[in-house]
Amino acid sequence: MRDPVILFFIGIISGVIIGLALSIVFSKILGSFFGSKRERQLAQEVKELKTRLKKKDDLIKKAVKSVEKVNGSENDKSLKINLNAK
Secondary structure (H helix, E strand, C coil): CCCHHHHHHHHHHHHHHHHHHHHHHHHHHHHCCCCCHHHHHHHHHHHHHHHHHHHHHHHHHHHHHHHHHHHHHCCCHHHCCCCCCC
């Protein structure tokens, strides 16, 4: 039979490790629900900025298509725009 003191310390150490692991998991899961007001504001701002960026990209694509349409319908070389120029 093993020494009860060794088993006690093994139990204490394993309990501390399991407790820390569970606290990390729960803080990640529940942190999003009970997070600080500043974190929620920043997350909302990031979402808004991503939406605005997508809208801007769509408008640029629309403008490029419009320019290509104009360049394709007219034979005037002065209207052609090189979109690949750097």
